Amino acid sequence: MIYADFHIHTRHSPDASIEPRTIVEQLNTHPYIKVAAVTDHNTVKGALETQTSAAAYTDILIIPGAEIQTVEGEIILLGIRELPLKPWTMKNVMAFAQKHNALTIAPHPYRGFGLRDIIEYYQIDAVETLNGVSTPEANRLAEDLAKATGLPAVAGSDAHEPKELWSMFNQIEASLNQESIFTAVKKGLTKPMLASKSIHF
């Protein structure tokens, strides 16, 4: 069993302040969360920098990704080291994801730039039903959407500042490597979880 936060921004996002090194340091000292997907807005720079910082640690895993603003709404791609070519339409970005074996997640579908129920028209792998900065109502609607579409549910803190890290995360029946994690998510072997307020990091 592994524990992973699938939605984190670094200072490479215009609206975030987290240093890539901070993510690695916190994963290293965290009692059980050892996997982080770095998903900056429209860039993989933060993800690649975090991966470099983590290279010396064998018990933590950084999954490189990005949260891409398409014409239709935002989509997270995990397991990418470069961005698709523009124009960023859902059709183009999903074709790129397929070609690169990326895992696709619809983040906060009921917030601004959320994809809402248009996800039905694309082969998205999972729906983010627990987002650390969405309202409980928006998360509940996302959960209903996951149920209605039969798609696996995942969580992400959507941290933009260090104190927001790990607020929501996934328990996954997988081993500590990207392929195992992606396979488990697609099979629905993921349980979105909420950090208890009694847990201090």
Ligand SMILES: [Zn+2]
């Ligand atoms: Zn985000």
